[in-house]
Amino acid sequence: MRDPLREPPLARHLVYRTSRIDEASELSSSVYCPIQLRVRERQARVDAQLNAASLGVVTVGYARYEAAVHLTTDELVSSYHVNIPLTGRTRSTCGGQEVISSPTRAAVFSPGKHVAVDWERDCAQLAVKLERRALEQHLERLLGRPVRHPIRFDLGMDLTTGLAASWLAAVRWLVSEFERSDGIVAQPLVAAHLENVLLTGLLLAQRHDHSDSLAAPQAAVRPGTVKRAVDIIEARADEPLTVAELASAVGRSVRSLEAGFQRYVGMSPMSYLRQVRLARVHHDLLAADLAAGVTVTEVATRWGFTHLGRFAAAYQERYGEPPSQTLRSGSDASSKVRCE
Template structure:
């Protein structure tokens, strides 16, 4: 989603449809008015893979969602938001935001009428790609984010402030955030900030003191592979891109990346394949073989074995079943 939208309504069904259009399909009903009429006010802005909303309903409401298919963060600016995902019940407040996983049904038991919430939807594939860029390698296994988000101090507070500044742009049709030269860096900042703010298995690696920069030959190869992972690279071709000998490239990759150049190619391909399988719509006719072929895997047996070793499930389970969390 890109662009901005301003929405006002006193009709619950209209509000439900707007949330479905900007975020997720849902069921909504008013719990009790308490003398306050239902009066939804939504300001949303899309920055590529991220959607930010400044949202309130006026009256207390209850909502239900199926699996979101995206990471979602709720940060109340006022009031309380009581919700559940699976068996975990949490209450989001102005001091404590909540992070929801792409998998697992969500029930909002009470969105208080006085609760104004910053809602952030994040595409899982984009977040994983951003993590890959920051690590300099394809991450292994699912990306599971911690549920609690401290927005009263530290990185969490700073990230929430950035989200609020972006949300303000939704009310301004001439806002600078709509300019392509600004929107992309803002999108990257929101993705990076979320990775630095929430708990997950790679956070320590991201926050530890910066390692020495990788040598230019290694960086040239990594950039080329991430740009075209489906290309049938060979060690000789990669060495030519790096402008060093194949042996020197192998040694540099082992020293600075922890794997050989061709292992790195395979890792990036596996990550891109999984992202496409996760994003495939049910019934769309997508097959594992066509996705694997598109990303450069010509031997399906070896591909399937490496995929299962990497992600703990078969490609078909990702496509047709219930993929691991963080897909």
């Protein structure tokens, strides 16, 4: 496991490294939200650093202060925030709640509240920002009804169990991809999928005032609605389509659409989309010219498959041969046609 004080995450995305607390306040505010910073110890050495990168409506950053600092915000307006200590601890207050955060417990901040955070010396955190309107619209699609007020998350988030641990793993994976010069988050299909995972994951992993509604059963949609969704998938399989966008396009909630697909198609909408994309990969491999340098990785990534091991297993199961064999077979057939 990396030591975040020696090899900071997101090093390719430096926003600042400074010894001036006023500069750290100003530049952090430009990335996240207006904040005020002050050093808690007299004559303490200030060595502040922020690295940050964005994926659509999600910003993830690495923040560190060598000195113990006190951070405050005005009332949050346009974003939700999750602070995840990598080293050290923080004490956060928000809306009358207080939590001590550590590498196993994050703090989640909601709009409409003031925030105050005391950082220990040499504390480093992953700081995730999610745009307010995007998260609330995403919740609306999941519920199938309007959300008229900010989502009220519980302040403390246990990162050691269940969905929260999975959500943290997704955040760490995003960080690792941002650190690569050739990371696949540059692919639109991948970026949209991961953004959807982070939004849905937070709404399911962390308790809030709509959690009970999300957990409640919902009736399945009718076959005609499922057929419209299937037609959209077939026509737009090359786009960064998410289940939330699909549900919105047919005028239903995500959960009712998923129930309809399970009843009438026998799989989820995203599983059906993966099957369509597998078929498109198969077609493209058969039509590809191996001599032109076409690779399985290139074709699979173009159709949104990011984990090549799982892709290869799914392809083998469906077509009875590895994708590399399909590519060779298609190229051999093309060569034979040209020779004749």
